[in-house]
Amino acid sequence: MTFDDLSPDQIRALIEEQAAAYDALRSAGLTLDLTRGKPAPAQLDLSAELLALPGDDFRAADGTDTRNYGGLNGLVELREIFAELLHVPVDQLLAEGNASLELMHDTIVFSMLLGTPDSPRPWAQEDEVVFICPVPGYDRHFALTQKYGIRMVSVEMREDGPDMAAVRELVQDPKVKGMWIVPTYSNPSGAVVSEAVAAELAAMETAAPDFRILWDNAYAVHHLTDERTKSADILGLCAASGHPNRALMYASTSKITFAGAGVAFLASSQENLDWYLANIGKRTIGPDKLNQLRHARYLRDAEGVLALMDKHRQILAPKFDAVLEILESRLGGHDVATWSVPKGGYFINLDVVEGTAARVVQLAKEAGIALTPAGSSFPYGKDPLDRNIRLAPSFPTIEELRAAMEGVATCVLLAAAEKSLG
Incomplete structure (x- = not known):
C-alpha cells in the first residue's frame, strides 16, 4: 500500500x-x-600470494632489473594483460603508480598549467573552464575539478549513458573543455554507456578544440553476474571519428588485488601519452616496477584476472x-x-x-x-x-x-x- x-x-x-x-x-x-x-x-585475502612475489627473480620479461630506475611506460608483460581486458592496443597503454586518481589529477593539473596537445593556451589562462558531469556520479571526480576551479554542469546519467541532447548543447560553448564519465557499472547507478552513445561522444563536434573525455573505467571487470559486460571502445571510436586525442581512459587494480598497493593504467592516443610522459618525467624517474612485476606474475594473463x-x-x-x-x-x-x-x-x-x-x-x-x-x-x-x-x-x-x-x-x-x- x-x-x-x-x-x-x-x-x-x-x-x-x-x-x-x-x-x-x-x-x-x-x-x-x-x-x-x-x-x-x-x-584482500584473495591476493595474499602477492606478498611473496616477485621472490628472488626480479628481472622483467625483457631483462629489465625492476629494482632500478626508469621505465616510465611500465612493464610490458602487465600492460599486455590489461590491454586485452580494456580492449586497447598495448602501445597505447601505460602502467603507472598505485592509484588511477593520481593519473586523473595529473591530467587536470597538466592541462591547467600547460594545456593539452590541442590547446591554444593553458586552461588556467582561459576566462573559465567548464566540465560536464553526468549525475549521479563519482564524488572524487567532482572534488578534483572543484579543487582546481573548474565549473561543473550536471547532465542526467541514463541507463545507456549521459543525456546526449544536453551534452551536445553544452559542447557548443568553447568554455566546455571536458567531461567525466564512468562508462561501465557507473558509480553509483551501475549504468553502462552503450556503443551508440560512446560513438556519439566520440564523433560530436565541440567548440573547444581540446575537449577531453575522462573515461574512468574503474569497474571494467567488476561483474556481479555471469554476464561480462564489455566496455565501449572509446579510443577506437574517437580515432575513427577524427578526434584521436579526445578520450583518456583510466583503470587500476585497486579493487582487483590490493586497494592501497595496486597498479593504475592510462590509455589514450600516442600524442596524449607522449604529452603525459613528458610531463610526469619531471616528477618521477619511473613507477614501482617491482609491484608491477609481482602483479604480472600473480595474475599471469587476462583469464587469470x-x-x-x-x-x-x-x-x-x-x-x-x-x-x-x-x-x-x-x-x-x-x-x-x-x-x-x-x-x-x-x-x-x-x-x-x-x-x-x-x-x-x-x-x-x-x-x-x-x-x-x-x-x-x-x-x-x-x-x-x-x-x-x-x-x-x-x-x-x-x-x-x-x-x-x-x-x-x-x-x-x-x-x-x-x-x-x-
Missing part, C-alpha cells in the same frame, strides 16, 4: 510504528559504515542480493523509494522521497549507521531534489549489512511519513 492510499490518521500510525522501530534501532548501539566502496578483508574477479563476485554478489532483498521487502510496497539493480560495480543507487535524503542520512547517523552524505553524487555536494543516496555494500559482513539496511529502511519510511504530513 502506497502513502497515497493512506489517510492522515494511518500515516500518523505509521510514523508511530516507525518511530518505535527507530528508537529500538538507536538503542542497539550500532556502529555500521556504508559510506565508501572499499574491498572487504576477505577480498577474470578468474580472480569471479572469486570477488562470490563474496560481493550475496551482499548486493541482501541489500536488494531488504529494499524490496521493506520499501517495495510503499512507493517511497526506487533503486538500481546493478550487474557490476560497487554501489547501489537509492532514490528516496524528494526532499528527504538529508533527513534519512541524519536519522541513520544518529542510529549509528554511517551513509555517504546526501548530495555526494552531485557536483558541489548539492542534489537539487534532495533524494539521492549512494549505498556501498562491499565492506561490511553480510550480517552487519543486513542490520544496517534494516535500519536504513526504517529511516527511509520514517522520513517519508514525516514529509507526507508536512
Whole structure:
C-alpha cells in the first residue's frame, strides 16, 4: 500500500510504528559504515600470494632489473594483460603508480598549467573552464575539478549513458573543455554507456578544440553476474571519428588485488601519452616496477584476472542480493523509494522521497549507521531534489549489512511519513 492510499490518521500510525522501530534501532548501539566502496578483508585475502612475489627473480620479461630506475611506460608483460581486458592496443597503454586518481589529477593539473596537445593556451589562462558531469556520479571526480576551479554542469546519467541532447548543447560553448564519465557499472547507478552513445561522444563536434573525455573505467571487470559486460571502445571510436586525442581512459587494480598497493593504467592516443610522459618525467624517474612485476606474475594473463574477479563476485554478489532483498521487502510496497539493480560495480543507487535524503542520512547517523552524505553524487555536494543516496555494500559482513539496511529502511519510511504530513 502506497502513502497515497493512506489517510492522515494511518500515516500518523505509521510514523508511530516507525518511530518505535527507530528508537529500538538507536538503542542497539550500532556502529555500521556504508559510506565508501572499499574491498572487504576477505577480498584482500584473495591476493595474499602477492606478498611473496616477485621472490628472488626480479628481472622483467625483457631483462629489465625492476629494482632500478626508469621505465616510465611500465612493464610490458602487465600492460599486455590489461590491454586485452580494456580492449586497447598495448602501445597505447601505460602502467603507472598505485592509484588511477593520481593519473586523473595529473591530467587536470597538466592541462591547467600547460594545456593539452590541442590547446591554444593553458586552461588556467582561459576566462573559465567548464566540465560536464553526468549525475549521479563519482564524488572524487567532482572534488578534483572543484579543487582546481573548474565549473561543473550536471547532465542526467541514463541507463545507456549521459543525456546526449544536453551534452551536445553544452559542447557548443568553447568554455566546455571536458567531461567525466564512468562508462561501465557507473558509480553509483551501475549504468553502462552503450556503443551508440560512446560513438556519439566520440564523433560530436565541440567548440573547444581540446575537449577531453575522462573515461574512468574503474569497474571494467567488476561483474556481479555471469554476464561480462564489455566496455565501449572509446579510443577506437574517437580515432575513427577524427578526434584521436579526445578520450583518456583510466583503470587500476585497486579493487582487483590490493586497494592501497595496486597498479593504475592510462590509455589514450600516442600524442596524449607522449604529452603525459613528458610531463610526469619531471616528477618521477619511473613507477614501482617491482609491484608491477609481482602483479604480472600473480595474475599471469587476462583469464587469470577474470578468474580472480569471479572469486570477488562470490563474496560481493550475496551482499548486493541482501541489500536488494531488504529494499524490496521493506520499501517495495510503499512507493517511497526506487533503486538500481546493478550487474557490476560497487554501489547501489537509492532514490528516496524528494526532499528527504538529508533527513534519512541524519536519522541513520544518529542510529549509528554511517551513509555517504546526501548530495555526494552531485557536483558541489548539492542534489537539487534532495533524494539521492549512494549505498556501498562491499565492506561490511553480510550480517552487519543486513542490520544496517534494516535500519536504513526504517529511516527511509520514517522520513517519508514525516514529509507526507508536512
